[in-house]
Amino acid sequence: MTNLFSPTQLGDITLANRIVMAPMTRSRSPGGVPNALNAEYYAQRATAGLIITEGTAPAALGAGYPHIPALFDARHVAGWRAVADAVHAKGGRIVVQLMHTGRIAHEEVLGAAPVGASAIAAPGQIFTGTAMRDHSTPRALTGAQIEEVIAQYATAARLAREAGLDGVEIHGANGYLPNQFLAPNVNDRTDQWGGSIENRARFLLAATDAAVAAIGAGRVGVRLSPGNPFNDIADPDAPATYAHVMRELAKRNLAYLHVMNVQPGFDVPALVRTNYQGQVILNGGYDRARAEADLAAGIAAIAFGVPFIANPDLPARLASSLALAAPDKATFYGGDARGYTDYPAAA
Numbered sequence: 001m002t003n004l005f006s007p008t009q010l011g012d013i014t015l016a017n018r019i020v021m022a023p024m025t026r027s028r029s030p031g032g033v034p035n036a037l038n039a040e041y042y043a044q045r046a047t048a049g050l051i052i053t054e055g056t057a058p059a060a061l062g063a064g065y066p067h068i069p070a071l072f073d074a075r076h077v078a079g080w081r082a083v084a085d086a087v088h089a090k091g092g093r094i095v096v097q098l099m100h101t102g103r104i105a106h107e108e109v110l111g112a113a114p115v116g117a118s119a120i121a122a123p124g125q126i127f128t129g130t131a132m133r134d135h136s137t138p139r140a141l142t143g144a145q146i147e148e149v150i151a152q153y154a155t156a157a158r159l160a161r162e163a164g165l166d167g168v169e170i171h172g173a174n175g176y177l178p179n180q181f182l183a184p185n186v187n188d189r190t191d192q193w194g195g196s197i198e199n200r201a202r203f204l205l206a207a208t209d210a211a212v213a214a215i216g217a218g219r220v221g222v223r224l225s226p227g228n229p230f231n232d233i234a235d236p237d238a239p240a241t242y243a244h245v246m247r248e249l250a251k252r253n254l255a256y257l258h259v260m261n262v263q264p265g266f267d268v269p270a271l272v273r274t275n276y277q278g279q280v281i282l283n284g285g286y287d288r289a290r291a292e293a294d295l296a297a298g299i300a301a302i303a304f305g306v307p308f309i310a311n312p313d314l315p316a317r318l319a320s321s322l323a324l325a326a327p328d329k330a331t332f333y334g335g336d337a338r339g340y341t342d343y344p345a346a347a
């Protein structure tokens, strides 16, 4: 019987169970280079069927949050190799999430103005490492620059494999650059990258295709968040937008589609059932019972985020119905081992 503890195959990646660690920004890689503490953190969580790392910048201008890891030069590759080796030594699987933050950034963090689909600033503020500041107004990427950013996804995917990581996830969710192209309130372009649904979806699909060309479809996943307004995304026609994106992604035979199921009134499982035929991971506030119900309905795996922070051995705890430890929100972002690698496994 299929349950959270049965193995599955996502493209070229074999999972020992269907409990996935969701990507979570922890901001503990100063300078963008994954370090020994990061390797220890991920290795502690290697009993997940698959770890999806925190959002990792495929380019310098993609690192809008302080101290997030990156993947575009040799130092990053060396850092990620240590992480991949530590996870593999414990029998785990790990893909790196490629996150270009686009306009969700501040020039103090980037050292330059951010880029976006259009020159439309996100409302609200972002933490710069020292203070909360208004988001910087991005400059709209030119057509040639868009091609460069797409090529950066390909390079990052190639470097991920060079580092020994099992694959990549393109972060198309939560209001970062691919989602900025998708959303009509953030993208007012009149060229082939804006306007119609087909045009707004072009960047996400091109970035995905670039990664696929670099490392093969069986090692590429994509994350979407249909209907999620996070980072000021608004799309009055989101069901149609995401139906198109999912149908296009389905043609690509990817390792998986990872969809956040967090928006009240938005029937994500129905959207996926109708438009996507491959392996699907769902995420968003799941407990064991709800996870098993979705698996019974054909979902491949469930991603757990916050529960993995304070429960490094989450699969064992779910298997034994042990109580889950609660994380300290004060140590979610930045800092040291406290609230990061000091949560014990159950006795």
Ligand code: 8OZ
Pocket (backbone or CB within 6 Å): 025, 055, 065, 099, 173, 174
């Ligand atoms: C919350 C705080 C910082 C980053 C995402 C990368 O939503 C994030 C993120 C969320 O995907």
